[in-house]
Amino acid sequence: MKIHVYAGLKDYFEPEFEVEGEARNTDELKTLLLAINDKAEAMLSSCRFAVEEGFIDNAYKLNSHDTIVIIPPSSGG
Amino acid sequence: MTPSSSSRPAVVGNAVGAAGTMAGAAAESGVVLSVEPIDMVGLLAGAHHPRAGAVVLFSGEVRDNNRGRAVSYLEYEAYTPLAEKMIRDILEEAKTRWSLQIALAQHRTGLVAVGDTAVVVITASAHRSEAYAASRYIIDRIKHEAPIWKCEHYADGSREWGNNCNCHAVTGDVSKHIYETGR
16 A cells, blocks of 8 residues: 655655555554554644545545555645 | 646636736636746736626735744645645635635745745635635635645754644544634
């Protein structure tokens, strides 16, 4: 599963990487991500997740071929 | 990150430019994010409409300080496909809600110098109250919701991604926001 992260999350992860292991939903994906870097826990708790041009929630069934975009709180303007 | 290379704004409405161009039509395939400096004067020149008695332009600009620290410049990053879609949807909603003739927004990505424009919103309506209200609505929602982030680069050489929307601390939901203007 490919992961893209932005902004402050790049202080914890590479901008683009792949996660090993199975994640059926975003909660399980968070667990995999924290296994990579548990210092990202506070930031991950405030992030949204997206696939392509749409936000997803924990009810969305992740596919191993999905590219997951992890979106920190906005700070535009 | 894949910042957009286009500098055309998103326009909702039928703007007739000062030079007689149809800014609305020209922007049909345009994008709302730009790595190029925003041509604020050009955007305003194109934002006139025979049924609009009021045009409001909001320009968000880069300050040289934040929370007591000297700022050298800002760096904006965006998840472009979703940010552009969301801003277009916000403009469409505002146009319908306030019967706007024009709703336009453009946001910078990349490095933005102190004094430069980071974001522009232009609204045009029959009377000023609708144009002002819509402008506040559009910029509030862009700042809270669009996946755009700024990194402050300070004069001492340090940097910080910051000023994030923190509404979730109150609402308990990262998708629910509290706006200055209410909803």
